[in-house]
Amino acid sequence: MYTALYRAQRPEVFSEVLGQDHIVKILRHQIATDTVSHAYLFCGTRGTGKTTTARILAKAVNCTDADVSGRPCGVCDNCLSIKEGTFMDVVEIDAASNNGVDNIRELRESVKYPPAVGRKKVYIIDEVHMLSTGAFNALLKTLEEPPENVIFILATTEPQKLPQTIMSRCMRLDFRRVPASVLMNHMRRICEDRGVTISESALRLISSNADGSVRDGLSLLDQCLSAGDKELDRDTVLEFLGTVSEEFYIELTEKVLLHNPSEALVLLDNAIREGKDAKQLISDWMAHYRNLLMTKYIKNPEDMLNMSTENIDKLRAQSDQISLDEINAGIVTLAKTSSDARYSTQPRILMELAIVILATGLGQGAAVQTAAPQQAFRQAAARPAAASKPAAFADQQPQTSKAPAPAGVQPQASKPSAPAEVPPWEDEPAPAENQAGSDGQEALFADMAEGDYGEPSGQTAAAVEAEMPKPPEKAAKPSSAQYDQQDLDEIWNDIFEAGEGIKGSFNLLRLGTYLAGINEKEFKIIAQNDNKKDYVMKNEKELAQMMEDRVGRKLKLVCVTEKQAGEMTEEEEKIERAAEEVSELLGIKPRIE
Numbered sequence: 001m002y003t004a005l006y007r008a009q010r011p012e013v014f015s016e017v018l019g020q021d022h023i024v025k026i027l028r029h030q031i032a033t034d035t036v037s038h039a040y041l042f043c044g045t046r047g048t049g050k051t052t053t054a055r056i057l058a059k060a061v062n063c064t065d066a067d068v069s070g071r072p073c074g075v076c077d078n079c080l081s082i083k084e085g086t087f088m089d090v091v092e093i094d095a096a097s098n099n100g101v102d103n104i105r106e107l108r109e110s111v112k113y114p115p116a117v118g119r120k121k122v123y124i125i126d127e128v129h130m131l132s133t134g135a136f137n138a139l140l141k142t143l144e145e146p147p148e149n150v151i152f153i154l155a156t157t158e159p160q161k162l163p164q165t166i167m168s169r170c171m172r173l174d175f176r177r178v179p180a181s182v183l184m185n186h187m188r189r190i191c192e193d194r195g196v197t198i199s200e201s202a203l204r205l206i207s208s209n210a211d212g213s214v215r216d217g218l219s220l221l222d223q224c225l226s227a228g229d230k231e232l233d234r235d236t237v238l239e240f241l242g243t244v245s246e247e248f249y250i251e252l253t254e255k256v257l258l259h260n261p262s263e264a265l266v267l268l269d270n271a272i273r274e275g276k277d278a279k280q281l282i283s284d285w286m287a288h289y290r291n292l293l294m295t296k297y298i299k300n301p302e303d304m305l306n307m308s309t310e311n312i313d314k315l316r317a318q319s320d321q322i323s324l325d326e327i328n329a330g331i332v333t334l335a336k337t338s339s340d341a342r343y344s345t346q347p348r349i350l351m352e353l354a355i356v357i358l359a360t361g362l363g364q365g366a367a368v369q370t371a372a373p374q375q376a377f378r379q380a381a382a383r384p385a386a387a388s389k390p391a392a393f394a395d396q397q398p399q400t401s402k403a404p405a406p407a408g409v410q411p412q413a414s415k416p417s418a419p420a421e422v423p424p425w426e427d428e429p430a431p432a433e434n435q436a437g438s439d440g441q442e443a444l445f446a447d448m449a450e451g452d453y454g455e456p457s458g459q460t461a462a463a464v465e466a467e468m469p470k471p472p473e474k475a476a477k478p479s480s481a482q483y484d485q486q487d488l489d490e491i492w493n494d495i496f497e498a499g500e501g502i503k504g505s506f507n508l509l510r511l512g513t514y515l516a517g518i519n520e521k522e523f524k525i526i527a528q529n530d531n532k533k534d535y536v537m538k539n540e541k542e543l544a545q546m547m548e549d550r551v552g553r554k555l556k557l558v559c560v561t562e563k564q565a566g567e568m569t570e571e572e573e574k575i576e577r578a579a580e581e582v583s584e585l586l587g588i589k590p591r592i593e
């Protein structure tokens with residue numbers, strides 16, 4: 001059976017742990033001086049080594065190597081049986097699936113007995129934030145009166161969800177995102193061992209997409225290696241990721257800044273011809289705008305953006321040229337586009353529209369009343385219908401027949417005109433504050449605040465999310481009595497999180513699928529393409545189980561590709577809606593094929 005790369009590559013001793021020197025140093029010292037704590041809390045982003053380090057520590061306190069400072073040796077009987085998971089005194093508990101009081105009571109019972117074979121009993125409680133309140137209280141008692149020879153290691157990605165009482169009884173160690181350069185070296189070595197030549201830029205791309213998570217990096221590399229190629233270059237990786245390089249966004253943004261929609265549309269056309277995914281492009285482009293914002297205000301954005309220095313230099317050059325208004329307009333427009341694109345089978349049209357809006361200066365009216373970048377950023381997301389709405393939009397005659405047709409849209413009612421043509425509203429300066437808007441425009445921007453901020457494959461998803469205000473509650477749609485799309489997104493997101501505990505990484509799903517509906521009998525997942533659909537079906541059992549855990553009913557998983565979904569009536573309605581919006585805005589009638 002094939003073992004996933006990130007499992008095969010799990011560090012067995014401290015020296016193999018990457019990027020966590022601050023933690024390794026403390027633990028080694030405690031082991032050498034026999035001052036190991038009785039309770040630890042390991043916090044940090046997914047895939048940075050929490051579980052791995054917990055196991056290494058468990059080995060260290062039970063290792064029989066004579067040299068105390070060299071523990072764990074990784075080769076003695078105890079070390080090996082801990083590695084195999086057969087050591088009686090090391091107990092791993094997944095709090096996500098054992099989160100009740102009873103589970104913890106059971107644990108408390110077993111804690112009473114002294115170690116059977118080793119020196120210390122070690123309890124590793126993973127995803128500890130998932131414990132119920134009752135379970136936390138039960139655990140607290142044990143942590144308060146720790147029996148001799150027992151060590152607790154609690155691990156979580158979400159320490160803020162833990163009660164203070166638990167936190168204060170543990171030694172907290174924070175795992176950092178692993179720098180891209182460290183990841184690159186690691187992956188270069190793995191490739192060398194497998195006789196695969198990988199280019200520097202390919203390595204850089206994978207590691208920047210890993211966003212500091214070693215496991216995500218290894219999963220991506222694993223996917224790239226899975227085709228069996230002996231040579232991997234940047235293009236192969238890009239192809240795999242269905243994304244394009246940072247340069248693409250720099251160039252695209254530049255065209256837009258130069259009010260050159262036609263060249264921007266050509267760039268997009270090239271990318272799509274190469275098989276890039278329009279939805280991915282939209283959300284990554286939005287991430288690029290966010291990067292520009294960060295670079296504008298933060299002196300050393302390297303850590304925050306987790307990007308190569310050369311890309312940061314390019315970003316910085318562009319952020320010097322772009323105004324805050326333009327960034328604001330970019331984020332607002334693309335957030336809206338990304339949200340719309342999610343339910344459309346024609347995301348390309350929506351991206352073309354976004355390009356035209358941004359390149360023709362329609363976003364210039366967005367008023368920014370504060371110099372504080374983060375506040376401006378929040379406003380960008382929170383005030384779309386009023387000041388942030390591209391004000392010129394309100395003045396534009398939606399029915400104008402001279403409006404440019406985005407490439408790929410075939411006008412019927414009006415003569416096709418080249419995208420390059422200067423739109424009629426271009427030289428009309430927009431009033432800075434304009435609340436009035438026709439209904440159609442209002443509708444297009446009304447729910448911008450609820451926009452999908454995307455899951456950029458780059459390094460910013462988590463940070464963008466963290467910056468954004470929580471979308472306001474949406475009224476449930478009458479057609480789907482129980483779940484609206486926001487509920488569905490939440491459920492799907494919970495499932496990734498739960499799934500990562502089981503499968504390690506569900507990155508592929510995160511990037512390329514969404515939950516489209518739940519009815520009495522089944523839940524329906526839409527996958528970007530056949531590959532992603534296969535991946536879903538490969539994990540059918542786990543996904544169905546997690547869905548059952550999440551919604552409390554047994555449901556059958558149904559997965560279709562976007563293409564297949566596009567053939568369904570419900571989807572047809574959505575396309576029509578998108579087409580209507582385009583036609584209203586540009587005064588053309590797109591023909592949907």
Ligand SMILES: Nc1ncnc2c1ncn2[C@@H]1O[C@H](COP(=O)(O)OP(=O)(O)OP(=O)(O)O)[C@@H](O)[C@H]1O
Pocket residue numbers: 005006007008009010011016017018019020044045046047048049050051052053155156157178214215216218500501
């Ligand atoms: N610091 C690291 N050094 C080397 N490899 C690592 C490191 N962190 C993670 N890995 C790789 O990722 C895999 C998963 O790591 P691990 O289970 O320790 O992550 P985690 O922090 O517990 O993640 P999660 O929060 O999702 O539980 C390991 O098997 C290893 O291949």
Ligand SMILES: [Mg+2]
Pocket residue numbers: 050051052126155
């Ligand atoms: Mg873990």
Ligand SMILES: [Zn+2]
Pocket residue numbers: 062063064065072073074075076077078079
């Ligand atoms: Zn040992």
